[in-house]
Every structure is written in structure tokens, then in C-alpha cells.
Amino acid sequence: MEDLLLESVRYSVHSNSFDVARLAEYSLHLRIHQSCLVIGVYDPENNECLALESYSYETAMNTTALIVNLHNIVQKHSFLNAAFWKKVNIISALSSFAFVPDDVADEETEQNILKLSSKFSSKKDKVFKNATNFGASVVYALPSELEEWFNEMYSNSTISYNHYANSFIQEVNNVAAGIHCYIDTDTICIINTNQDNSLSFANMFKYKTAQDMLYFILFVVDELQLSPKDTEIYIWGELNSNAEEINTLRKFISKVTFGNKPKDVLYAYQFDQEPHQHAAVDIIGNMKLYK
Template sequence: MVTGQKFMDLTINNEKQYYKLSILITQDGLSFCTQNTENNTLDIFFNKSFNNNLDPEKILVELQNAIKFNIDSSILTAISKVKVVYANNLYNIVPQKYFSEKKLTDYLKFNTKILHTDFIAFDELNNIKANSVYIPYTNINNYLFDQFGEFTYTHSSTLFVDLCLVNSSNKLNTEVVYLNIYTSTFDICIIKDNKLLLANSFEYFTPQDFIYYVLFCLEQLKLNNEELQMYLCGKINETDNLYHYLYTYVKNIEFLDTSFLVQQLKNLSEKNINPKQNLLLLSNLI
């Protein structure tokens, strides 16, 4: 069994290798950007939300068209590194002491419909002794391998949990809640004293759905809404209904500090790219 965060190997004979390509694939949208590795600037940024959640076959068509019509051939042939993030709810985080590569199916079978054609991968989380077990989209992996050769892929839960743990490292004796919000899904990560209490993803259709799932998680862990600290990222701002619902129930809310992205990717403001709304896509380049 091959792990996640892996390389699919193919040698590319290309004299001009100046760009990284980061791709974020969700069920309700996709985005990608290219980074010029010589000056750490972004050249191409693409983002599209789907009207409905799509299956992997339709997502592949969207990705093929997006790359075909939005990446110039001069950049396409100069891409030397491709990194893909899969954001779906087909995952589980398993503590290292209970983990076995021989039991990957067992970790997903109770909350995920597994097809006989599905490939199950896993990523090691950097900051805790655990693995994220998940199902990547094999058809998309095959397309990217044919298009670019060697590339790596990981699950969004791996990136998100690691980022949350780093951000929480100096926040002891406080329950810290992180929300990463997409068009119709969101991720929640809850940490206390550098320990992961919960990591999960939910689909929502209305702001009422959204706040119900958030409050349900807080209630299950018996957290005090007046005392916990909440950080937001993704598709949310202070004028959104989602934000208004959160602020009704949670006292301490901030947007996640993404200054590290602004420092390392030089032209985000020039490109009018909001790092808080594209945290995982951009972090995937670092």
C-alpha cells in the first residue's frame, strides 16, 4: 500500500522548470494557482464554485477544462512541481497506536461508502502521532500523472489540522476552535493544550444547518461558548449570515492570521488574492 503525501513518479525532460502548481479539489469547487519559484510570486490564480456537489468524473471534466483554458502553454510546460489537495469527507484520523496499513478499509467503512475501485491512502500528521486515512480520486490522479508526471497529493484534513496545531502551540489552557469554510461544506478542528479533540467535516445547505453542526460539536465536547477562542478561514467574512450566526453564540471570534503567506508569496495583494479565503491552496505551496 502506498501512503498519501506521495510521489507518483515519471521523469520529465524539460529545460524550463520554474513553476509550482497547487490544486485544491473539493466536491463543490476547485481552485489552482501557479507560483514562480524564482521570485515567489503567483502568476495564475483560478477559482470556481460548482452549483452542486459533483462526482469525481464531473470534477475531472471541470479540472481538464480549467487547466486547458486558463494556463498558458509556456507556463504549463515550465511546471516542475505539482501538489494536489483533496478536500472531501471521505476520511478519518486514526491515532498512531491503533493504526495499521493492513486495516485502512476498516477505518473508513463505518462512515464512508467504499467502492471496490476505490484506492485508500493515508498521510502522517506532522504534529501529533496520528494518520489521516482517506480516499483520493483515482481518475484525477491518473489524469494529472499523464499531464504532468511526478506529483504529490494529500488530504485537506492533514494540512488543516497541522496548521491548527501550529497556531495553537502557545494557547495553553484554552479550547481553540478552527473553522475552514467552503461553499457547501466546512471543516472543524478543536484543540486544547496541543491535543486534538476533534476534526470533522460537514455538508450544509443553509446558515441554520451550519450553526447547528458547529454548536453540536461544541456541545458534545462540553465547551463553554463564552470562553473558547474561535478562528475562521475560508469563504466567510463579517457581513455573511454564517458569521452573524456564529457571533450570536460565540463571544471570541477572529479571522486566522495568514501573514506568513503574505510574507512568502510576494504579490497576493497585487493579484487581489485573499489568503484567509485560500488558506489550504496557498499553504500547499510553502
């Protein structure tokens, strides 16, 4: 099992100041996706990102498979199964989410919106809601079975929940107005922020090929009545700059820019090389939201 854990790691970076004897002073951030787990450890007292790790696994087609994937990593990991953390923050990167205007306040409407955009089940899923600064809230669902697993795993810690779209939007809004794309293994989240801090587009798409991803980006550019030649696209996620998806995108979009990790959090020199500057922006953004 340990060999499998090593084979699945995409990166693992720790600060020299990370001390496993002080986990009760740190917050743990777990980004949950159907095909990958990203881990962040944050020291709120010193505003320092202490660890970033990323693991891939076979895409989970159901909740049971996802829990098995997570369990396999947690049980062989050096600190994930620790009993005491100051806080545990679960960041959902699952596809069951929607942006709902703030004037929509009833749960029934929120659930109906989730049913239209995903495989939401009121019997099997629990609905969460996070406010944003854009006049809308991120409403998302987690399988109740998955929530119960987290509650059991971290029963001695306070657990909070967020959707990565929320921390991603909040963070990139501090960077520049424009189209921002967070590219995962098989999904892409595309948002468009404006100079007045408003949000004119936000959605997640599943893709299989670089051509699929290109189609969705060009679709959004067209929907916003923008020009592919003049529009700047900001790329975030764990793709490297020479990935097939990026090379394909550059054939049609003139201005492709990779994002940089937030500068208002401290990092040790170990983070200079890995992960990529444009990776884990949502994890780091979540550290700032939930200090």
C-alpha cells in the same frame, strides 16, 4: 467556454514576478473540492506565493462530473495545462477521509474506517496516507479515475498528494490553540487544537444552510464541554466577514475571529486586497509542507 471560466472565478491574484516561462521552477498546488477548484503557484527558491485563484462550478455528484468540471477549467486556463512543473501537488478536499491513530498500521483497518465515514469503495478508490504531528495520520481516498486523469495531465511532473485537513491543521496549529473552522461552499471542517500540540477533535460536516453550520459548531463546543460565550472560534475559508453564516454564528458565539494568511511566506502587494486574509490557508500551508 472562456466566458464560463470568467463567470466562475471567485478571485485571481498574481504577483508581478510570476513568469509563465519559468513554470519548471515552480510548484503547482491544486485543491480539489466537489464544487470548487483553488489554484496556488509557489516559487520554492524565493519562498514566494506567486498566484492564488479560485473557481466555482456546479457540485459534482460523481467522479465523471468532477473530472468534466476540472477539464473545462484546465483546457481554457492560461497555464494549468502546461506540461512541465517542478512539482504538482494535489490537495484533496473531498469528504472521504479520517484521522487514524498512528498505532493502527494495517490497510484493512484503515479502509474499514473510511467505509464507516464515507462512500469509500476499495474497487474504485485509492487510499493515501499523510502523517501529522498529532499522533494520528490523515487517511483519505481519491477515485482511481481521478488519479489517472491527473497522471495523464501532468505526466512530465512529479505528483504528490495531501488532504487539506492535514495542511490546515499543521498551519493553524502555528496560530493559536482552539476551535478552527474551514468553511467551504457546502462543507465545514472543524478541528480543536490544544496548547500541548495535541488534537482533541477533527471532523468534516456537510451543510446546506447557515443554521446547519451553526448546529455543527455548537455541537462540537458542547462535545468539548466548552462555553459558547467564552470559546473563541477561528474562521478560515472564502466566506467574507458579512456572510449569512458568520452573522448567524455571531448571535450565539461571542468570540468569532478571522484567521490571517501565514506570514512566513512572501507575498507581493497584489495579495493585500484579495483573497481574504483567511482564505487559502491550506494551499499556502501545503506550499510550506512540500517545498
